[in-house]
Amino acid sequence: NDNHYLGRDADHALRLGTACSGTDAPALAMTIVQEQMARFQMPQTLHYRHEFSCEKEPFKQSYLARNFDSVLYPDIVKLTEDLPRDVYGRETPIPPFNLFVAGTSCKNFSLLHSTQRSDIEDKGCSGETFLSAVELLFQKQPEFCIFENVIGAPWAKMQEYVTGRVKLSTIHNQDKAIKKISVKDDNRKLRFATDGKAIRAIE
Numbered sequence: 001n002d003n004h005y006l007g008r009d010a011d012h013a014l015r016l017g018t019a020c021s022g023t024d025a026p027a028l029a030m031t032i033v034q035e036q037m038a039r040f041q042m043p044q045t046l047h048y049r050h051e052f053s054c055e056k057e058p059f060k061q062s063y064l065a066r067n068f069d070s071v072l073y074p075d076i077v078k079l080t081e082d083l084p085r086d087v088y089g090r091e092t093p094i095p096p097f098n099l100f101v102a103g104t105s106c107k108n109f110s111l112l113h114s115t116q117r118s119d120i121e122d123k124g125c126s127g128e129t130f131l132s133a134v135e136l137l138f139q140k141q142p143e144f145c146i147f148e149n150v151i152g153a154p155w156a157k158m159q160e161y162v163t164g165r166v167k168l169s170t171i172h173n174q175d176k177a178i179k180k181i182s183v184k185d186d187n188r189k190l191r192f193a194t195d196g197k198a199i200r201a202i203e
Contacts, residue, residue: 013047017097017142019076019104019133021053022060024068026101026146051095054079061087071095076104076132080139100137103148104129134161 018024027050034046052071053064064072065087071094073079074087083091130147137145147158 013049014099015049015051015095015097016099016101017052017094019054019079019100019102019136020129021055021064022103024050024053024064027068051097076129076136079132080135094140097140098143100140100142100145101148102133102146104133130158131161137162
């Protein structure tokens with residue numbers, strides 16, 4: 001029940017974890033919502049805690065360290081280790097979280113600087129970071145998850161990885177792996193929901 005997190009009880013707060021965090025827009029957005037609710041004297045019905053970020057780029061790590069008090073990890077690929085280390089080299093278990101937002105690398109999925117788009121299994125940074133995010137998703141099983149990437153990403157196959165139904169015929173077939181998705185086709189946007197303990201992807 002989504003309303004479980006929308007009430008006056010801060011004990012039922014959304015607990016946010018982000019990967020490939022960048023400037024951590026999800027945390028900023030929820031903070032802005034809270035500020036605007038207070039400004040217009042609305043009931044504070046949105047509670048959240050920013051539990052952790054994960055970012056590989058040093059200058060982005062510096063920004064996150066200066067602006068947030070959450071745990072900061074350096075590498076999503078190592079995030080599922082038994083005792084992951086934070087950016088300071090300390091062994092730091094991942095804090096409990098129920099909302100996972102991952103803006104995994106779009107470099108290999110985009111045609112902006114290349115004429116060839118890579119697939120998930122091509123061992124590029126896009127596939128590697130996405131698969132690491134999926135591994136964390138299944139390991140920790142947060143109640144909510146949002147994946148963000150470019151419109152040309154292989155969303156159909158990404159959905160199959162999350163639902164556990166990857167078609168073997170598409171793994172090494174570039175023509176089938178990359179699906180065309182119209183920018184105007186809002187019904188194809190990938191959303192994630194939960195059904196008890198099972199994580200499912202819905203279009």
